[in-house]
Amino acid sequence: MTDASAVGPEHLRRAAFVYIRQSSMAQVENNTESTRRQYALVDKALQLGWSRTAITLVDDDLGLSGARVVGRSGFTHMAAEVAMGRVGIVLCLEVSRLARNNADWYRLLDLCALTHTLIADTDGIYRPGDFNDRLVLGLKGTMSEAELHILRARLDGGIRHKAARGELRRGLPTGFVWGEADGEVLFHPDEAVVNAICTVFERFAETGSARRVWLWFRSNGLPFPLQDTRSLGRKVRWVLPTYQAIHGVLAHPCYAGAYTYGRTRLERSIDDQGNMRRRSRRLPRDEWAVLIRDHHPGYIDWDTFEANRMRIDANTRPKAHVTADPNRGPADGSAAGGRRRGGAVREGAALLQGLAVCGHCGRRLRTHYRGRNSLPGYHCPGHSIVEGRGQSCLNIGGSQIDVAVTEAFLEAVQPAGMEAVVRAAECLEADHDAALQQWRLEIERRRYEASLAERRYQAVDPDNRLVARGLEAQWEQRLRELGEAEGEMARRQRQRPNCLNKTERDALLALGRDLRRAWSAPTTTDRDRKELLRTLLEDVTLAVERAEYRARLAIRWRSGDVMRLEIALPHSNPPTRKTDEETIDLIRRLAPLHADGVIAGILNRQTRRTASGERFTASHVQALRHHRGIPCRKAPSEPPVSEPVSVRKAATLFGSTPSTLLRWIEAGVIPAEQPTPGAPWQIRVTDELLGRFVETAPTGFVPMNEATKSLGISRQTGLQRVKRGELDAVHIRQGRGKGLRIKIPETTTDLFTIAPGSGG
Structure with missing residues (x-):
């Protein structure tokens, strides 16, 4: 170092801070010479006149980047000491070690200038309060930040250039491994892993719901592979599947043979405490940096992936309604622009859930259930102001609508009834076969793990009991797991449905000729009926004309054809129900004596019921009093004697x-x-x-x-x-x-x- 005359007595009375930093732990482990040079700055401080007790080493930031001050406790402590005037000089190998951004760098320069603290590196000693020295330090700080930007740009440019060719090796999802050639992606060598991934796509093609695929795995007790991308051996762990794991397989484009890069973006923000936070945000497809189709063999093709993605999007809750085209007439059967599907099928009895569309405003109709028997109905969520009151443009019971649509559907599929029944039986057998195949592979995997544990136990020195006992326990554990898997496999084989014989096949074919029996069978659930309707129906537009007591339906099939139906609505109003006069007389006698809640309890204890057959409540009694003009009880302030x-x-x-x-x-x-x-x-x-x-x-x-x-x-x-x-x-x-x-x-x-x- 040069220009030692800048060090004065006022500096020697304060401490000398030696700041030591490496940008990463890899540099700390490999670039040991640079670390030694930084620790040797203690000798430079001794040469400048500081005693060894007055020298403080700041090495808390080893392995941390200087791009930001958050997390660098050593730098923060040193800046605080400088601000309190306790530091005479700050020594570092290069000023870029102190900070890699101008915000932190100039804040330190201002503190040093105010407290007359010196800054020294291998080029010399600088006084931040002097204009010329501050100019040099500012230039070095700017070059340091520029250097970091250039290095990052070079690395990022190389990464993006390699990713554009599909050769950048990133973490692959479960079911894939990198090959030896540049950009080569292969299926996982473990047959059980590949079969589990294939099963996910097969189940989704049948059920159309990621949640139902997940429930199928859970109900059959099948484990699911998870590949650790951080381990060098890419070890696969078999665990109970989660919904996120199943959904991730269905939504990842890599399974369709596509190579992607830049699907997420790292965003920074400042929280309420002033700390910088980072979060990863998923980007839409048109903002991905790289998308290479047919890059490697996939479990499904790209068209199937697109169809699966659209089906998953349709299963989610619909977004806010977009105003339909005003030129679209009611009940014309056409689809409104931007209309989404009504979500995944539910367990309710409303068969047109997600398919019914309002013929007046084009909104997707919602379902409701009313009455003691929970009869289904449909209503429009849009409201219009009529005579100062909000009114829905459509609200109708769903029983007649569902029956009419069901009749049209059964008439359309009658010719394909026999093939559908036989196909359903074959799918049932294939479903059990798929689960059995998964368990066979699981038994084979556990048998290998038990054999491996046995070989490890046999290879250990018998006298080394500390190791032998642990290996013996692992061997016994693997044998227990193998026995459990074999027992489960035997149980499922006993439950496997038998193949159809000639008599059973003839019976199924006879049932297929009458789909109405299969449709109304007790074993056919409402969810099954909805799934069947969605195979052929795109939507059903419903318009109600109350003045004419009729409803008009426009059934739009998947083929694009439109079928129009008219349904007559009931004319008569339901008879008015009244509470019996004996109950009214009793309420009239009890009202001066008791409150409404007490009267309701008395009526219920006498097993009396309201006009609609319900138990009395205080609200019921109050409504009856108001309607019949019966005054309520007025409690006196003091109970009179003899009353x-x-x-x-x-x-x-x-x-x-x-x-x-x-x-x-x-x-x-x-x-x-x-x-x-x-x-x-x-x-x-x-x-x-x-x-x-x-x-x-x-x-x-x-x-x-x-x-x-x-x-x-x-x-x-x-x-x-x-x-x-x-x-x-x-x-x-x-x-x-x-x-x-x-x-x-x-x-x-x-x-x-x-x-x-x-x-x-």
Whole structure:
């Protein structure tokens, strides 16, 4: 270094920071000479006059790029020390080691200029506060950033040029491996891996849904291969498949023999804390950097891949409606521009789900289910303002519509009925055969793993028990897995459907002549019927004319032909249902006494029902009161004396509990009123009744058990005499003696003595 005269006493009183950085861990491991040269800067600091205790090594950023400051804790700490005036000089091998972008570089220069901190490299010592030195440092920082840009451009240009020829070796999806020639892509040598990928495309061709392919793998317990692109050996792991794995196979163009590059773009953004974030965003196909069709053999061709992609897109939730062509007349059977399919089939009973189109505005109709039997219906999601209110342009039940479309469909496919039934039986057998083939390959793979574990165990030194025990456990585990796979294979072979014999084939052919029986069979689900309709139907345009009580249908087939149908809608309105007058009279009697919710509970306990056959609720009772002009209950602020009150309020007045009052009401000791069976009890509070509830027992009043023994009667007889007023009784509200007390009369009479003139 030169120009040591720039170092003054004020610099020597502060620390000397030696900044050490390599851009990657590979450089740290391989370019060891550069690291040694940077550590040797400590000797330069000693020559300039700093003591060894005043020299600080900053090597926290080894293996980190200088393109940004995020993550470089060493640089951040050094900049903070410079800002606090604790650093006299910053030494580095090259100033480009400090920062590779001007934002971080000039921030450090400004801090050094304010605190009179020096910057030194192999070319000399610089004072950032001096104009000429700052000019040189600024030029070096700009060249450093430009150098990084040039290096990145060269590397990126080489990568893109090689990718344009289809020779850039990137991570391949599961089922492919790189060959020895430039750009050569081959099928995976493992037959089980190839068969699993082929099964995905075969299942999708039958089901038309990625989710149903995934469920088929899960229901059959079949594992799925995953290829680790980061490992050198490209090891394949067999795991339970996920939906993302199945969808990735169907959506990746590599399986169609295409080579792609640049399908994603790395985007940067600033979060709320000011940190820079990176995320990968998928690009549309027209923005891909490279797309080479027929680059290598694929599992499917490009046309099949395009058809699969369109079918997957149609299975997703439709996007917002695009206004249809205004020149398009209602119910003309043509497709609206930009119209999407209605999504994958569901389990509901609406057969035209995803196929029905509004004949008035061109929107895709939605389905709904109403009533106790969940009858299907169709309605248009678009609303128009009519007389200040939003109204749908179409809302109709779906039963008649589905029947008419089904009849048209069965008439169209009647000639192909026999071939369809035989084909269905063959597909069922092929479905089981595909699962069995997967299990055969799985058993073969596990048998190899068990044999490999055995060979490893046999090859180990018997005296090395630490290794032998581990290998023995692995061998036993592989044998258990092989036994489980063989057991599962045997079970599935027993469940395999037998091939059709002549009698069964004749029976199926006879059934094929009458597709209506197969359509209405209990084993045919609504999902199956929808799948059958979608094989021939493109859409069904529906227009309703309420004034004429009819609906017009335009069935558009896949071939482009249009069939028009008219359906008569019912004229009569349903009879008006009314609540019976007996229930109305009961509500009229209960309304002044109870709230609507209590009245609803009373009616339900009496097994009464609304006009539509439902249980009563507070809303039902309120609606009936408003309709019949029945006033509601108005609770008084203070319950008046001698007026009927509820059991809870009476318990508050008597100083007792509601359960005690209910018990004495049931026994008949306390008089109470009930407007109707199931209604809450009402107690008429009087002075005489209040006098029965006291704190202490008056003279002559004894507990119930003593009174019954003294009178020679049973407990029930005693309660009956209290109820008739023949015996005086009081109730002790609190204390250990709480309960009923009875006054024993001075002269007792025989309870069974019949008074003269009483008869009987």
